[in-house]
Amino acid sequence: MKNNLLEISELSVAFSDEENVLSRVSFSLQEGETLALVGESGSGKSITALSILQLLSYIGATHTGGKVKYRGKEMTPETASHIRGKEIALIFQDPFSTFNPLQTIEKHFSHLFRYRTRVSKKNWQKKMISFLEMVHLPDPEMLLQKYPHECSGGMLQRIMIAMALVCRPKILIADEITTALDTTVQKKIIGVLQGLQKKKGFSMIVITHDLSLAANIADRIVVMDGGKVVEIAPVKDIFMRPLHSCTKKLISSLPKSAFQAQIVLE
Numbered sequence: 229m230k231n232n233l234l235e236i237s238e239l240s241v242a243f244s245d246e247e248n249v250l251s252r253v254s255f256s257l258q259e260g261e262t263l264a265l266v267g268e269s270g271s272g273k274s275i276t277a278l279s280i281l282q283l284l285s286y287i288g289a290t291h292t293g294g295k296v297k298y299r300g301k302e303m304t305p306e307t308a309s310h311i312r313g314k315e316i317a318l319i320f321q322d323p324f325s326t327f328n329p330l331q332t333i334e335k336h337f338s339h340l341f342r343y344r345t346r347v348s349k350k351n352w353q354k355k356m357i358s359f360l361e362m363v364h365l366p367d368p369e370m371l372l373q374k375y376p377h378e379c380s381g382g383m384l385q386r387i388m389i390a391m392a393l394v395c396r397p398k399i400l401i402a403d404e405i406t407t408a409l410d411t412t413v414q415k416k417i418i419g420v421l422q423g424l425q426k427k428k429g430f431s432m433i434v435i436t437h438d439l440s441l442a443a444n445i446a447d448r449i450v451v452m453d454g455g456k457v458v459e460i461a462p463v464k465d466i467f468m469r470p471l472h473s474c475t476k477k478l479i480s481s482l483p484k485s486a487f488q489a490q491i492v493l494e
Contacts, residue, residue: 232256233399233431234280234316239294241272241279241455248292250275250455257399262425262432264442266478267452273435274321276452277401280433281318282308298399313344317392321404323384327376333387334372340394359390363420382413386420393424400425403435418445439478443467451475 234257241250250272257263265273278284280296282305296303298311312318320326327336337356341347347355353372360368363386376384385405392400402421406414422445425432436442442449442463449466451459453474459466470476 231259233259233299235295235297235300236276236280237295237297239276239279239296240292241275241284241289242292243287243289248455249289250279252294253452253455253457254294255450255457255460257431257433260425260429260431261448262434262446264434264436264446264449265452266436266439266442266449267474268437268478271452272455273437273452274403275455277318277403277433277435280401281312281316283312313397314395315397316399316401317395317397318401319385319388319392319403319405321407323381323388324376326388327384329376331375332372333374333376333379336387337372337391337394340391344395355394359394360387362393362424363387363390364416365390380413381409382416385409385413385417389417389420389424393428396428397430399431399433401433401435404437406436406438406441414441421445439466440482451478 236256237254239250239253240248242248253272253276255263265276267273275284275289278287279291280303282303284290298316301307303311334356338352341352341355356372357368360371365371365383365386371379371383379387388405406417409417418441421432434442434445439449443466446463448460448462450457451466451472451474453472458472459470459475466475467479470479
């Protein structure tokens, strides 16, 4: 049996004195596993990701209960500051809002290499090119000189994946990274992630409202509703034997062709 890299136990989160927006959320992530957090908008998926990385203060929320453990040790704001971006990396939903429009792609990479790695400055250029090639971006030398607005959404998303992998993280959290992309580009991004995971061996948490997408990339699916985990199961069990009404609703919303494609999953 594989070891658990990450364990979330009875996690609860609230804004100020309001009721919990997350209530006793529990799940684990194994080494090399891809776990999908699935649910409708407002179900608590993204807040769960921010909780893992101890980033709740940026949105005015606080932990009200439960624990997050990474490699058996409890995560605190202090320990998370050393792990965040290095051992656990987060890719945000909207690449256009993530990049500084006044800086070139090379400048964004340089910041990472300067503060997050021990790569010598004379080797930065070579490393930047290798990471861009890793995510199948053509002409990386020219791309490094471009500004974010000169790149498409799909290109920026792949650049974000490359940047997230600079520190060789053990866990990659991808928060709705294909939502703003068309179907063809979505498939390319998912293909890139799957190929890199197979090559590098990292674990993934994929956050999405799209159950069909989750089925194509995940080993297990965590269904969330109203800030709670309502079902956890391997992909095939989710489609063949859904237990919760929320899961059944998500499945019923899929196009018939998509559902038929998933029920034959091995």
